[in-house]
Amino acid sequence: MNSKKGIPEKTIERLAMYRRLLSGLKEKGLEHLYSHQLAEFTRNTPAQIRRDLMMTGYVSNARKGYTIGDLVKKIDETLAGSQRQKIALVGIGNLGRAILSYFNNQHSALSIVASFDNDDTKVNRVIAGCRCYHIKDLEAKIKEEGIDLAIITVPGHHAQEVAEKLESAGITGILNFAPVPLKLPDSIYSDRIDITTAIEKVAYFASKIRKEL
Amino acid sequence: MNSKKGIPEKTIERLAMYRRLLSGLKEKGLEHLYSHQLAEFTRNTPAQIRRDLMMTGYVSNARKGYTIGDLVKKIDETLAGSQRQKIALVGIGNLGRAILSYFNNQHSALSIVASFDNDDTKVNRVIAGCRCYHIKDLEAKIKEEGIDLAIITVPGHHAQEVAEKLESAGITGILNFAPVPLKLPDSIYSDRIDITTAIEKVAYFASKIRKEL
DNA sequence: ATCACACTGTTAATTATTTCACATAGAATA
DNA sequence: TATTCTATGTGAAATAATTAACAGTGTGAT
Numbered sequence: 001m002n003s004k005k006g007i008p009e010k011t012i013e014r015l016a017m018y019r020r021l022l023s024g025l026k027e028k029g030l031e032h033l034y035s036h037q038l039a040e041f042t043r044n045t046p047a048q049i050r051r052d053l054m055m056t057g058y059v060s061n062a063r064k065g066y067t068i069g070d071l072v073k074k075i076d077e078t079l080a081g082s083q084r085q086k087i088a089l090v091g092i093g094n095l096g097r098a099i100l101s102y103f104n105n106q107h108s109a110l111s112i113v114a115s116f117d118n119d120d121t122k123v124n125r126v127i128a129g130c131r132c133y134h135i136k137d138l139e140a141k142i143k144e145e146g147i148d149l150a151i152i153t154v155p156g157h158h159a160q161e162v163a164e165k166l167e168s169a170g171i172t173g174i175l176n177f178a179p180v181p182l183k184l185p186d187s188i189y190s191d192r193i194d195i196t197t198a199i200e201k202v203a204y205f206a207s208k209i210r211k212e213l
Numbered sequence: 214m215n216s217k218k219g220i221p222e223k224t225i226e227r228l229a230m231y232r233r234l235l236s237g238l239k240e241k242g243l244e245h246l247y248s249h250q251l252a253e254f255t256r257n258t259p260a261q262i263r264r265d266l267m268m269t270g271y272v273s274n275a276r277k278g279y280t281i282g283d284l285v286k287k288i289d290e291t292l293a294g295s296q297r298q299k300i301a302l303v304g305i306g307n308l309g310r311a312i313l314s315y316f317n318n319q320h321s322a323l324s325i326v327a328s329f330d331n332d333d334t335k336v337n338r339v340i341a342g343c344r345c346y347h348i349k350d351l352e353a354k355i356k357e358e359g360i361d362l363a364i365i366t367v368p369g370h371h372a373q374e375v376a377e378k379l380e381s382a383g384i385t386g387i388l389n390f391a392p393v394p395l396k397l398p399d400s401i402y403s404d405r406i407d408i409t410t411a412i413e414k415v416a417y418f419a420s421k422i423r424k425e426l
Numbered sequence: 427a428t429c430a431c432a433c434t435g436t437t438a439a440t441t442a443t444t445t446c447a448c449a450t451a452g453a454a455t456a
Numbered sequence: 457t458a459t460t461c462t463a464t465g466t467g468a469a470a471t472a473a474t475t476a477a478c479a480g481t482g483t484g485a486t
Binding site: 006009012013016017020021041042043079080083085087093094095097098099101102103106108109110148149151172173174175179180181182183187188189190191193194195196197198199200201202203204205206207208209210 | 219222225226229230233234254255256292293296298300306307308310311312314315316319321322323361362364385386387388392393394395396400401402403404406407408409410411412413414415416417418419420421422423
């Protein structure tokens with residue numbers, strides 16, 4: 001019904017963010033809001049909000065703004081056809097633990113159902129509500145559970161190797177926190193979050209602002 | 214000398230990434246490389262590489278490709294005028310610890326010199342080589358140490374409050390991991406990493422790929 | 427009922443980013 | 457020295473993303 005050709009990546013990111021924010025507002029009892037209010041919350045422009053929401057196909061009733069409940073439902077549909085997807089997390093370091101404990105507390109169509117590490121002291125323990133398996137069992141477990149997505153939080157020098165294991169296990173999407181780009185076929189969607197780079201970028205633009213004053 | 218008007222954000226991100234990768238290659242004894250080799254490593258196109266490097270003002274000697282050492286130096290100059298900047302990290306949860314222990318092992322012109330939390334059991338302890346102070350001492354400590362940048366890894370409902378404290382302490386750049394956008398004046402550069410949203414985006418595009426097969 | 431208003435949905439314009447394409451240059455070869 | 461060859465640097469073209477502008481619409485006021 002919606003989306004003739006394809007929704008831009010940036011819009012997808014923002015829709016996910018709107019959804020979380022809107023769910024929060026709904027909890028608080030708010031029922032309607034205007035694009036300029038959502039813009040205020042999310043720190044962007046009303047025009048952007050309207051254009052993004054347009055992609056979901058939701059139609060508001062002009063004078064009262066968006067009905068939050070319906071809008072959230074529409075974003076849900078847009079983002080995933082509301083289908084559940086299972087996630088594996090590989091690498092139980094601080095970062096892995098942080099993601100596990102944070103992410104699985106969010107209600108969501110997505111859940112991290114298994115974690116993997118090569119450290120025997122972690123294997124078979126339940127960490128943040130999620131059992132840890134040895135990485136040698138990765139492929140078997142992923143197929144057994146029907147896991148679709150993976151999060152890589154291993155050190156850089158292991159990331160490519162892990163990615164290839166995930167690939168042959170049939171994973172179709174990877175979020176990679178290791179500081180190296182992965183070589184993967186186009187049949188797998190992969191994105192990377194590079195924390196060091198992000199800090200360096202902030203440093204650059206902050207320093208630029210200081211100089212311009 | 215370089216950069217007449219301003220280097221695009223995306224280019225800054227990639228330059229930081231090239232630098233790290235190139236430093237690694239130099240350690241391994243490699244001295245020269247071509248744009249297409251760097252493109253292979255970073256999973257993008259030679260044209261993009263050349264255009265990015267062009268912004269640094271570095272001129273290669275055509276036939277032998279880029280001299281890695283010189284190129285790294287040039288990227289250093291471009292990214293920060295090589296100036297040191299101090300960073301504060303606010304929020305010692307799993308994520309905060311992960312960032313501390315990872316980031317400060319990297320050599321860099323940037324270092325996290327202080328951390329803050331409101332949990333008394335953490336205050337005054339040294340975590341990942343970095344002393345933790347109580348958040349009530351935030352402003353004083355930041356001014357005392359001459360800290361420029363901050364990383365926020367507190368829960369969402371505290372993020373805005375922390376950001377405002379940082380603002381009045383004179384911070385000019387913030388990297389925010391909390392799942393809420395911050396309201397800050399334009400005199401502060403702030404960027405956000407939203408892990409939940411990133412996972413949802415991967416889920417969306419992975420599911421899209423699966424459907425298209 | 428009609429009017430006026432404030433907000434939407436969407437097209438058009440603008441700006442940012444990526445890719446193309448090619449003239450140029452410098453090393454290697456003869 | 458002249459020639460060839462491959463990779464660069466960069467303008468120009470293409471694509472992607474954001475912002476502006478405005479006609480249309482439904483609600484509340486009169």
